[in-house]
Amino acid sequence: KKTAVQSGPLHYLYQFLPCSSSPSLPGPPGLFLIGNMMELMHDHLPIHLTSLAQRYGNIYKLKCGNTTMVVLNSTDFIREALVKKWSDFAGRPLSYTGDIVSRGGLSISLGDYTEEWKAHRRLVHGALKRCCQKSLHDVIERQALHLRKVLMGYKGSAVDLSEDFTVAASNVITTLAFGKEYDKCSPELQQLHSCLNEIVALWGSSWISALDSFPLLRNLPNPVFSRLLKEVARRDKIITQHLNKYQSQDRENEDTITGSLLQGLGKLHSTEHEVLLTDTHVHMATVDLLIGGSETTAAWLSWTVAFLLHRPEVQTRVYEELCTVLEGRYPKYSDKHRLPVLCSLINEVLRLRPVAPLAVPHRAIRDSSIAGYFIPKNTVVIPNLFGAHHDPEVWTDPYSFKPERFLEGGGGSTRALVPFGGGARLCLGESIAKMEVFLFTAYLLRDFQFLPPERDAPLPDLRGVASIVLKVKSYTVRARPRPVTHP
Ligand code: HEM
Numbered sequence: 001k002k003t004a005v006q007s008g009p010l011h012y013l014y015q016f017l018p019c020s021s022s023p024s025l026p027g028p029p030g031l032f033l034i035g036n037m038m039e040l041m042h043d044h045l046p047i048h049l050t051s052l053a054q055r056y057g058n059i060y061k062l063k064c065g066n067t068t069m070v071v072l073n074s075t076d077f078i079r080e081a082l083v084k085k086w087s088d089f090a091g092r093p094l095s096y097t098g099d100i101v102s103r104g105g106l107s108i109s110l111g112d113y114t115e116e117w118k119a120h121r122r123l124v125h126g127a128l129k130r131c132c133q134k135s136l137h138d139v140i141e142r143q144a145l146h147l148r149k150v151l152m153g154y155k156g157s158a159v160d161l162s163e164d165f166t167v168a169a170s171n172v173i174t175t176l177a178f179g180k181e182y183d184k185c186s187p188e189l190q191q192l193h194s195c196l197n198e199i200v201a202l203w204g205s206s207w208i209s210a211l212d213s214f215p216l217l218r219n220l221p222n223p224v225f226s227r228l229l230k231e232v233a234r235r236d237k238i239i240t241q242h243l244n245k246y247q248s249q250d251r252e253n254e255d256t257i258t259g260s261l262l263q264g265l266g267k268l269h270s271t272e273h274e275v276l277l278t279d280t281h282v283h284m285a286t287v288d289l290l291i292g293g294s295e296t297t298a299a300w301l302s303w304t305v306a307f308l309l310h311r312p313e314v315q316t317r318v319y320e321e322l323c324t325v326l327e328g329r330y331p332k333y334s335d336k337h338r339l340p341v342l343c344s345l346i347n348e349v350l351r352l353r354p355v356a357p358l359a360v361p362h363r364a365i366r367d368s369s370i371a372g373y374f375i376p377k378n379t380v381v382i383p384n385l386f387g388a389h390h391d392p393e394v395w396t397d398p399y400s401f402k403p404e405r406f407l408e409g410g411g412g413s414t415r416a417l418v419p420f421g422g423g424a425r426l427c428l429g430e431s432i433a434k435m436e437v438f439l440f441t442a443y444l445l446r447d448f449q450f451l452p453p454e455r456d457a458p459l460p461d462l463r464g465v466a467s468i469v470l471k472v473k474s475y476t477v478r479a480r481p482r483p484v485t486h487p
Helices: 009-014 037-041 045-056 075-084 096-101 115-153 162-178 187-203 206-213 215-219 223-250 257-270 279-310 312-326 333-338 340-352 430-447
Strands: 059-064 067-072 368-370 373-375 380-383 448-451 477-481
Touching: 037 045, 037 059, 037 206, 045 059, 045 067, 067 075, 075 368, 075 380, 096 187, 096 206, 096 223, 115 162, 115 257, 115 279, 115 430, 162 187, 162 257, 162 279, 162 430, 187 223, 187 279, 206 215, 206 223, 223 257, 223 279, 257 279, 279 312, 279 340, 279 430, 279 448, 312 333, 312 340, 312 430, 312 448, 333 340, 333 430, 340 430, 430 448
Parallel strands: 067 380
Antiparallel strands: 059 067, 368 373, 448 477
16 A cells, blocks of 8 residues: 555655655645545545545645645554654644634644744643642542443433433533533533534534635635634633633632633743733633543544444453452552453544544644655645554454454554544643543443344444544444442
8 A cells, every 4th residue: 555655665765865856745636726625525534535545555645725735644654743753743734714713823722833832732731730630530430420320310221322421521521620510401511512513513514624725715605604603702602601700719729720720821920931821822721621522532432332232242341351350349540451351442442433533634834754755844734543543554454343453462553543643732631531431431331231222223333424523423222230230
């Protein structure tokens, strides 16, 4: 699948040649004016970009208007750009719609790599670290027990669990952020979710991305764009209300991320730091954490149950491991190394369905190279994590769900996994997400057996619906309590 340049000694040599001597990137031919825009309109973009890699190799280019994009489809190339040459590719594309969604680039996820962004990320990283060290395990355990109670309440009837998963994951992040958790029926939570979900879905749509590549389209009426503007305004109103309420009651509480951020701001102001972070930075960091913290982990849990319905014997193996190792108690994160079968399941779901399948686009902030190809400043780089996790040169039988590949002798290596990206833009919630998926899965599989709604009912569709987050199509499942349920 790799071209001679990508894999042979030439690859090595080209790194040292001047840019004019480097080969030109392969890629599909484009149409007059619109370039390869049609390639980007595909309904399941990660699958489509992965199929293009079979024709053009693990690195290829696409042109869209006056933007050049380079798609990376292997772990090696993704690591070369994001980790080895992180300082060349730490930027984010400057975009008209991204600016609107991020209030002028003031969010962490969409902000460009500047001194201001670095101070912002440092501030949020520090606040997350402090709060997580103090309370993350307890907060997740509490939500896992609550989720268990909700599932017990269904008494083994067939239900769609996706909303319960979203509430559980959101409550972890709202507890950390504001010290507040919500009930599934809470109008406040529903409002927040519908709005954030809508923004993610609209912003991922091609009607919106076309506005970035083709400025002339901005003069035409676009109902999707009008909806996006409305939802962004609604989001800002909700978050402002939250922060105002928080500030009037609890500003001093450094145990929450928001408290810690607000105090951190005060410190930055008083040390006359060159960079001035404001309340808007706290506002946008809250948006980042709420979006990053709810849909991703929840989507991951829904995928896990869906895959387990396809291979019930995996569920049995995890259950048996939990019974043997834990002897009736609930797991702790520190049990991770004693539960290899559970970890193999977690890794295989992250491999097959990385919930942020195309990460977030990066931008070259200076001229550089990847795989020996010259990459000029401002090129947009798309790490196709989905493609890397299905690379047939790395994974045997890449499209099959086989957690056993990660067990001893199975041939799969976690080093080839990149579900959280890497380098300067590594997912900010990686450690929260890892602890969440471990504890939620362990709690659920210890106490429930997941079964299809009826004996011959069709099993969940595993293709998924791809937007910024890769989700499974909704399905129903029975969560039958295990016969011996402990404390
Ligand atoms: C960015 C994956 C959960 C917050 C990202 C990126 C990926 C990712 C691939 C883009 C990295 C890049 O640009 O190269 C995941 C997965 C998750 C998860 C697979 C769960 C299974 C979370 C959680 C939070 C979070 C729980 C917050 C509490 C963020 C933020 C960014 C980000 C703020 C932007 C980082 C930046 O641009 O510097 N995530 N994420 N994520 N994630 Fe996550």
